[in-house]
Amino acid sequence: MSLRHRRPHAALIAAALCLVTTLTGCSDSGNGSSSSSTPPASASVSVSSSETGKGEVKVTIKGFAFHPAKLEVSPGTKITVTNEDSATHTLTADDKSFDTGDLAQGKSATITAPSKPGSYSYICTIHPNMKGTLTVR
Numbered sequence: 824m825s826l827r828h829r830r831p832h833a834a835l836i837a838a839a840l841c842l843v844t845t846l847t848g849c850s851d852s853g854n855g856s857s858s859s860s861t862p863p864a865s866a867s868v869s870v871s872s873s874e875t876g877k878g879e880v881k882v883t884i885k886g887f888a889f890h891p892a893k894l895e896v897s898p899g900t901k902i903t904v905t906n907e908d909s910a911t912h913t914l915t916a917d918d919k920s921f922d923t924g925d926l927a928q929g930k931s932a933t934i935t936a937p938s939k940p941g942s943y944s945y946i947c948t949i950h951p952n953m954k955g956t957l958t959v960r
């Protein structure tokens with residue numbers, strides 16, 4: 824029911840009409856060039872990380888910051904945290920529901936997202952000005 828909230832472009836209508844006509848034979852225009860060699864099912868959409876279910880997620884610590892600092896995952900998602908700084912860092916939930924412990928340079932640790940949906944802020948316990956948020960939903 825929400826499909827009509829936008830007025831379609833005229834070009835879009837034309838394309839849609841042509842698409843419909845294609846099924847019954849759109850090629851009566853006699854256009855000799857076979858430029859439309861692309862099969863109809865060629866629309867390959869790369870799925871963004873927001874669609875990821877229980878796949879592995881990575882967080883990098885670099886420049887005294889978490890990358891990305893805001894993350895949205897499914898409950899129980901494994902999150903690999905890697906420290907690329909020369910300084911030691913941690914990724915520790917405010918409520919301690921997850922904690923990498925001390926990560927020296929080049930080290931990584933895997934934490935598991937809480938099973939309870941919600942928004943979990945975390946910090947580096949060594950540098951509490953480093954902040955991030957993990958959203959579980």
Ligand SMILES: [Cu+2]
Pocket residue numbers: 887911912913947948949950953
């Ligand atoms: Cu730190």
